[in-house]
Amino acid sequence: MIRILLVDDHPVVRTGLSGMLGAExxxxxxxxxxxxxxxxxxAASLSPDVVLMDLRMPGGDGVESVGRITxxxxxxxxVVLTTYETDRDILRAVEAGAAGYLLxxxxRGELADAVRAAARGxxxxxxxxxxxxxxxxxxRPERPRLSERETAVLRLVAEGCTNAEIGRRLYIGESTVKTHLLRAFGKLGVTDRTAAVTHALRHGLL
Incomplete structure (x- = not known):
């Protein structure tokens, strides 16, 4: 048996959902x-398998509750169950950890099947x-692609190495280090070492 918790501020909606799902x-x-x-x-006290969560309710944003439960x-x-399907709402819910987003x-059949699928993971x-x-x-813009050597140079920059130290570690000349850095700057759209490392870390490139 799949146990369900309904979270919605409208009693009529909860009653309708309870009747539809309880008939399964x-x-x-x-x-x-x-x-x-x-x-x-x-959710903490009843340990349901699936929570159907409305998005906009008095007393708290549904996405925030999704995040706290997760x-x-x-x-x-x-699983978010709402009338709203704006890009912002969808992305916020998914990023908060929602297992699904339904309208x-x-x-009745679609909703029941969705609950079963969510319960299966x-x-x-x-x-x-x-x-x-x-x-x-x-x-979304394509993530920049750094070469292996550019990535290696930026990793050492992140460790605090100077260009001369990087050159010794990688067995290349200091001028070559500068060339790799300039190429990485261009790909990342930055102009200095700190910004390059920050940008690369943010995009999972290091």
């Missing part, structure tokens, strides 16, 4: 909450949400 033989609604903080408390290491999977126009996304995420990924 393998699904059981074990609790309801009308706010994010209340949902967090029930950070607490609770075993439940949190309230989902049919799968990611569940409404088709329109998945399309928006793909558009976001395609729109």
């Amino acid at each position: 033989p393998d699904l059981e609604v074990v609790g309801e909450a009308d706010s994010g903080p209340r949902g967090e408390a029930l 950070a607490a290491g609770l075993p439940c999977r949190v 309230k126009d989902a049919t 799968e990611t569940v996304l409404a088709p329109s949400v998945a399309a928006r995420l793909m558009d976001q990924v395609r729109a």
Whole structure:
């Protein structure tokens, strides 16, 4: 039996969801909450398998509750169920640790299948949400590509080495070190050593 916690500030919505999901033989609604903080408390005390979390509720942002439940290491999977599908909402929820993002126009069958998939550890996304995420990924600028030698030079810069020390460590001339650094600066769009290291670390290049 998959145990479900509903978190939504509208009683009518909770009642409808409880009726829809409770009619499935393998699904059981074990609790309801009308706010994010209340949902967090029930998630900790009831240990549901799946939490269906609305985004915008009085008393706390749903995404913040997703983040706190995830950070607490609770075993439940949190799936956002909302009427909002803006790029910002979707990205915030995914980054906070949501296991899925569904819209309230989902049919009973779609919702039940999504809960089962989330309980199995799968990611569940409404088709329109998945399309928006793909558009976001395609729109992001390509991560700069550093050569092996440029990466090696920047790693040593990060360790605090001077150009002369880097040259000795890599068995290359100091002028060659400068050339690699200038090429790395150009690829990263920066003009100094500190910015280059910071940018490379932020993008997972070192």
